[in-house]
Amino acid sequence: MIEGSVIEVRDLTVRYGAAVALDGVSLTVGAGEMVALIGPNGAGKSTLVNTLSGILRPASGRVTIGGRLAQVPEGRQMFPDLTVDDNLRLGGWRVRNRDTGPIYEVLPDLVKLRRRRAGLLSGGQQQMVAVGRALMSRPDVLAVDELSLGLAPLVVADLVRHLRELNAERGLAVLLIEQNARIALDLCTRAYVLEAGRIAVSGSAEELAASPTVAAAYLGADAPVIRASLKSLEQLEGRPDHEEEGVAR
Amino acid sequence: MSELLQYLITGVGGGCAFALVGSGLVAIYRVTRVVNFAQGAFAVIAALTASTLLATGLPHGLAEGLAVAVGALTGLLVGLVAIGKPGTPPGAALIATLGLGVFAYAVEVLIWGDQPRSFPGVPGAVEIFGARFQAHYLLIIGATLAVFAGMGLLFTRTDVGRALSACASNPYAAKVVGISVTRMGLVSFAIGGALGGLAGVLVTPIQLVTFDYDVTLIVGGFAAAILGGLVRPALTLAGGLLLGVAQALVAGYGNAAYQMEVALVLMLAVMVWQAARKPIVQEETA
Amino acid sequence: MRSRVVRWLPGVVVAAGTLALPPLLSSGHLSVYILLGLAAMVTIGLSLLMGYAGQVSLGQASFYAIGGYTAGLLSVHSFPPLLGLLAAPVAAALFALLVGVPLLRLRGHHLAFATLATQLILLSLVGQADWAGGAIGLQGIPRLSVGGYEFAEDISYAYLTWAAVALTLIVAHNVVASRSGRGLRALATSETAAAASGVPVGGYRLAVFALSAAFAGLAGGIYAFYLGYIAPGSFPVLLSIEYVVMAVVGGLGTLWGALVGATAIVLLIQVLTTIGTQPGMPSYAPSVLSYAVYGLLLVVVVLFLPHGMVPAARRAVERRMTQTLTVEKR
Numbered sequence: 001m002i003e004g005s006v007i008e009v010r011d012l013t014v015r016y017g018a019a020v021a022l023d024g025v026s027l028t029v030g031a032g033e034m035v036a037l038i039g040p041n042g043a044g045k046s047t048l049v050n051t052l053s054g055i056l057r058p059a060s061g062r063v064t065i066g067g068r069l070a071q072v073p074e075g076r077q078m079f080p081d082l083t084v085d086d087n088l089r090l091g092g093w094r095v096r097n098r099d100t101g102p103i104y105e106v107l108p109d110l111v112k113l114r115r116r117r118a119g120l121l122s123g124g125q126q127q128m129v130a131v132g133r134a135l136m137s138r139p140d141v142l143a144v145d146e147l148s149l150g151l152a153p154l155v156v157a158d159l160v161r162h163l164r165e166l167n168a169e170r171g172l173a174v175l176l177i178e179q180n181a182r183i184a185l186d187l188c189t190r191a192y193v194l195e196a197g198r199i200a201v202s203g204s205a206e207e208l209a210a211s212p213t214v215a216a217a218y219l220g221a222d223a224p225v226i227r228a229s230l231k232s233l234e235q236l237e238g239r240p241d242h243e244e245e246g247v248a249r
Numbered sequence: 250m251s252e253l254l255q256y257l258i259t260g261v262g263g264g265c266a267f268a269l270v271g272s273g274l275v276a277i278y279r280v281t282r283v284v285n286f287a288q289g290a291f292a293v294i295a296a297l298t299a300s301t302l303l304a305t306g307l308p309h310g311l312a313e314g315l316a317v318a319v320g321a322l323t324g325l326l327v328g329l330v331a332i333g334k335p336g337t338p339p340g341a342a343l344i345a346t347l348g349l350g351v352f353a354y355a356v357e358v359l360i361w362g363d364q365p366r367s368f369p370g371v372p373g374a375v376e377i378f379g380a381r382f383q384a385h386y387l388l389i390i391g392a393t394l395a396v397f398a399g400m401g402l403l404f405t406r407t408d409v410g411r412a413l414s415a416c417a418s419n420p421y422a423a424k425v426v427g428i429s430v431t432r433m434g435l436v437s438f439a440i441g442g443a444l445g446g447l448a449g450v451l452v453t454p455i456q457l458v459t460f461d462y463d464v465t466l467i468v469g470g471f472a473a474a475i476l477g478g479l480v481r482p483a484l485t486l487a488g489g490l491l492l493g494v495a496q497a498l499v500a501g502y503g504n505a506a507y508q509m510e511v512a513l514v515l516m517l518a519v520m521v522w523q524a525a526r527k528p529i530v531q532e533e534t535a
Numbered sequence: 536m537r538s539r540v541v542r543w544l545p546g547v548v549v550a551a552g553t554l555a556l557p558p559l560l561s562s563g564h565l566s567v568y569i570l571l572g573l574a575a576m577v578t579i580g581l582s583l584l585m586g587y588a589g590q591v592s593l594g595q596a597s598f599y600a601i602g603g604y605t606a607g608l609l610s611v612h613s614f615p616p617l618l619g620l621l622a623a624p625v626a627a628a629l630f631a632l633l634v635g636v637p638l639l640r641l642r643g644h645h646l647a648f649a650t651l652a653t654q655l656i657l658l659s660l661v662g663q664a665d666w667a668g669g670a671i672g673l674q675g676i677p678r679l680s681v682g683g684y685e686f687a688e689d690i691s692y693a694y695l696t697w698a699a700v701a702l703t704l705i706v707a708h709n710v711v712a713s714r715s716g717r718g719l720r721a722l723a724t725s726e727t728a729a730a731a732s733g734v735p736v737g738g739y740r741l742a743v744f745a746l747s748a749a750f751a752g753l754a755g756g757i758y759a760f761y762l763g764y765i766a767p768g769s770f771p772v773l774l775s776i777e778y779v780v781m782a783v784v785g786g787l788g789t790l791w792g793a794l795v796g797a798t799a800i801v802l803l804i805q806v807l808t809t810i811g812t813q814p815g816m817p818s819y820a821p822s823v824l825s826y827a828v829y830g831l832l833l834v835v836v837v838l839f840l841p842h843g844m845v846p847a848a849r850r851a852v853e854r855r856m857t858q859t860l861t862v863e864k865r
Contacts, residue, residue, distance in 0.1 A: 055424050077422035079415045089408075090415050094427035098408070133426065284644040334838055343644055344591075344783065344837045351776060352830025355823045363819055464772055468655065471648050506663050513652040517638070520649060524640040 004031045005066055006141040006173045007052060012061035014047050021047040023197040024061070029141060031066070032171040036184035036205065038218060039194035045177045046074050048194070049145045067140030068095075074145040076126040080119025084110060087118045087129050091136030103132040107162065124155035131162065141173035148180045160187055181218035185209045193218070251379030256501040257494060262386035264493020265393035266452040270470030271485040272400065273444035278479045279417035280437040283342040287327045288470060289463025290353035291445025295320035296453040297361045300368045317446040324442015328435045335431070350463065357460040370454025389451045396447060397486050413437060417480070465509070472516035478523070550701070557693040565689045567805050569761060572696035575797040576703045576754040578781040579790055580747030583707055586788020587719040588743040589726070591643070594650030595778045597657045598627040598748040600770035602755025604667060607676045607765055616679045620756045627752025628745040635744045639737070654775060662767040672766025679760040692761045699757060703750050707790050710746065719743065780833050786843025795845050803828060
């Protein structure tokens with residue numbers, strides 16, 4: 001393991017039956033580093049996160065986590081019937097942490113929601129709960145899967161600000177899995193591009209943003225990402241955030 | 250009037266057994282999506298165990314308590330077989346619990362024989378507003394209400410209860426936060442076993458129990474639980490009581506021979522009504 | 536050409552064996568042979584229902600009972616016995632259609648409990664119906680006679696039963712091989728997909744349900760004439776579960792599987808009963824042994840052999856053959 005890294009993946013291969021989801025992927029995240037993993041739908045991004053968190057077993061290769069990893073899963077994955085407070089509390093299950101108080105200090109927006117059922121919250125509020133729930137296990141690194149998906153830009157900006165603060169103030173490392181390359185390259189210092197189960201390109205965020213191929217595929221006007229953010233811009237203009245559908249699962 | 254009251258009380262008492270068996274089904278189904286056909290066997294095994302322990306001279310309370318623990322242990326064993334093997338789909342687990350229910354017959358007959366058994370409960374009779382009934386009914390009703398209240402606290406106020414609710418609510422998210430869904434499934438089977446066992450020891454003083462009494466209990470329990478879609482304990486309690494009262498009224502004012510049909514027809518009606526309300530195929534994965 | 540012979544050979548061998556067997560059996564074994572045939576008929580229907588329509592029925596013995604009571608009541612009331620025998624499957628199928636219309640809206644465990652409930656209601660009603668002999672049962676059912684021929688000996692019932700098994704197999708085979716059979720197979724895999732590709736899902740489910748009931752009804756009719764006496768106690772819930780065990784053990788959705796499953800279970804139970812009734816064994820030994828075996832078999836097969844014996848064996852043989860072929864090629 002490279003000194004000071006919190007995630008180290010070497011030659012990872014993951015299969016679903018005969019289908020190869022990840023094919024010889026290598027990746028590192030250093031302590032306190034913010035790294036992005038971008039790529040189109042179906043490239044294997046969520047498979048990678050689920051393997052990092054131990055939900056999926058690799059077919060071959062090695063995954064080493066230095067310290068503790070917590071996952072903010074795709075689609076928020078609330079416990080919809082439980083209160084926000086209970087959702088947070090369950091986040092501390094692994095480390096037997098029941099004290100939700102510090103989370104409300106970091107994410108004060110959740111205080112007024114603590115007795116509400118998580119299934120009734122807006123998407124942005126749920127994403128906030130998902131981040132808080134992950135923090136309950138006192139992680140060294142946060143794997144955030146599709147932070148921005150389906151959320152309005154202003155809400156995303158707020159979440160991004162929280163991640164920045166956590167990174168700056170507590171040295172929390174972040175692996176940000178995103179379809180929205182603009183947001184990812186903006187927030188992170190380094191990035192990997194995953195395509196069809198392989199790392200296609202990697203480098204510093206500036207390099208990748210400047211690279212013509214990456215720009216064409218993920219930052220161009222035709223890129224799916226941009227259409228998605230245009231759509232969320234329309235949503236923002238059309239209706240306020242809390243009217244978004246807040247259904248987990 | 251006093252007659253009606255008497256039927257109501259005995260009906261509620263009988264319904265409590267269905268509610269307890271039904272809530273055991275609910276506890277297991279919520280977490281594992283398995284309908285446990287061996288649920289009635291928990292009650293029978295606990296009832297027969299209690300009768301043996303009492304016969305050896307153990308005091309009331311202790312004997313019943315141990316029998317409920319045996320029920321919980323049986324539940325755990327059934328759970329290990331039904332969901333212990335990774336990748337067992339709920340449909341296969343259902344058939345496996347059916348097999349375990351039949352296997353339980355062998356164990357029960359081997360240990361206790363095939364003759365009906367009973368043991369005394371709370372002695373004496375009570376008279377309220379002219380309605381006379383066995384005092385034991387008050388114990389059944391009191392214990393059932395206490396257990397349902399305790400379950401409510403368990404599921405909302407304790408870590409294990411929250412984890413069980415989490416598995417029921419979103420199994421994937423439960424895995425994400427590090428809860429072992431299989432282990433929680435086993436816990437739910439043990440809880441189901443204890444609830445079934447409690448039903449068994451409570452009902453035996455007013456009802457002779459034979460090894461195949463489980464069919465009556467499982468059908469009544471399922472009928473009670475189906476009212477709440479197999480996931481709502483409170484509606485299961487309501488369903489059980491409703492069923493018990495309906496049966497007592499039919500037996501009292503009509504023909505006692507048709508008691509069983511009441512439960513069955515109610516169950517069929519509720520299921521067909523529920524299916525008609527949401528005609529989309531939902532059970533395909535189940 | 537060769538593959539055709541291979542395909543038909545097992546069927547021919549089994550048929551020849553079936554015909555040759557009855558004269559060789561002692562009267563006790565002959566009775567097992569008859570009951571085995573009857574169980575196989577019910578199991579073939581259940582296997583069709585579970586394997587092709589994807590539905591569990593825990594009330595298959597109720598159709599067996601309806602067949603038995605139809606044949607029994609008609610012939611007790613001096614109708615020609617043949618009419619009773621022919622009416623048995625018809626009555627069972629009609630009953631299945633009647634209860635199937637509301638109940639087949641249900642799926643999975645709901646349907647399992649609904650069919651179980653149907654059987655319990657039926658048993659309870661029959662037990663209280665004086666015109667059907669009540670709980671004591673229907674006695675004095677005459678022997679079956681067709682024209683001038685009376686089925687007086689067990690051996691004639693053995694041939695009758697196995698002729699009925701053959702009929703059941705042929706009907707089931709034709710259903711499976713037909714166009715609707717392919718629709719049914721789609722139904723078992725995914726109901727939504729089947730509906731989307733234009734398979735009339737509801738109608739097919741109902742048809743298979745009724746057909747499986749008809750098979751059970753015919754078996755019940757023969758049973759009534761053979762024993763001459765039926766009661767509600769002849770058709771317990773456990774009997775329905777036994778049919779599920781036979782179908783699951785043999786392999787759902789395979790007609791041979793139903794036959795193999797029924798044979799394996801009936802013979803096994805026979806062996807256990809022989810052991811259980813040895814001198815010195817307690818009186819409850821046979822029932823304990825059979826409960827234990829039914830229970831364990833169901834659990835073991837469902838968990839470790841989910842497709843049943845016949846498909847598992849077939850796959851093993853195929854693997855063997857491909858291995859041999861590769862060796863030969865070298």
